[in-house]
Amino acid sequence: MIEQMIAGAMLILLLIWVLHRLKRQRDQAWLPRELRRATLVYAEQLFRARGPITLTAKVDRGYRDPAGIIILIELKNRQRDCVSLADVIELSAQRVAVMAETGRQVALHAYVIVQGPSGRRVAHRVGLLDVVEVKALIQRREAILIGKAVEVQT
């Protein structure tokens, strides 16, 4: 009788453990496979790239992969599951700021996590602009603001 009770208790504990593991896996299902073994190193952290025009960027999350490269993540709350050019520019600016402040290598790709109204998250891998392109964009923005841009695009 006692052996049956112990076996029953063990079975219940095993079931709880399996359910707990399944729930945890479901909670982290949105995390890209590449980042499952990476270490979270930055969360909601502000970085600056000083220069004639200082670039400031708040990183939602930054993971360090086993090779030591930082991979950035940006969370977006949207009705539709889509990624825009603005997301790519924002993440590229974050990359420039993180590299300038920490001197660490940041991947030329990142992830936009789109969260829908139901709370479901979908990860989109995006390629980023390089440092030269981001600096050119900052210069162009300045030119537009002081009215020196040749053509302003809509």
Add this chain to the structure above:
Amino acid sequence: MSANSRPRSGRCQRVSASSLAQMGVCERLVLFEHRYGRRYSVQQRKDMARGGREHRRFYLERQTQPGGKGPCFIAQPVYDEGYGFSVLRAFRELVLPPSMLGRGMILTYYRAAPAVCRMLAAHPWLIRLMRALLRPVVKIAARLYRRRVGND
């Protein structure tokens, strides 16, 4: 007048990543917002508030992510690396480990803390309650820590 619409001749010019991202939406909009400031509709304000809430939740969730174990699960979201956080971390690292009871407490803490963190992430208003509950704990921990450091 918004911060972005200051004269560009100033010595300290800066641009944020999100402002720069507007260049990917519409350059005319960048110029318009620079001249007249940003204006938000009621729906946009609601969306921004929701976005802020979700970002706070996302920030708190980091404790339960792989590799995201912070030095102090509960204290970090509650105190955001302030005085309370430093005291509790020092208490855990210096005061608790020497005794078996202390090590047991650390183990129990690591087992229970992720669940508490998930609860805090789901209900951010609980953070204020947790801060009030932890206040006497921080005081006692600070006293014990000072005594320990004094003895060493």
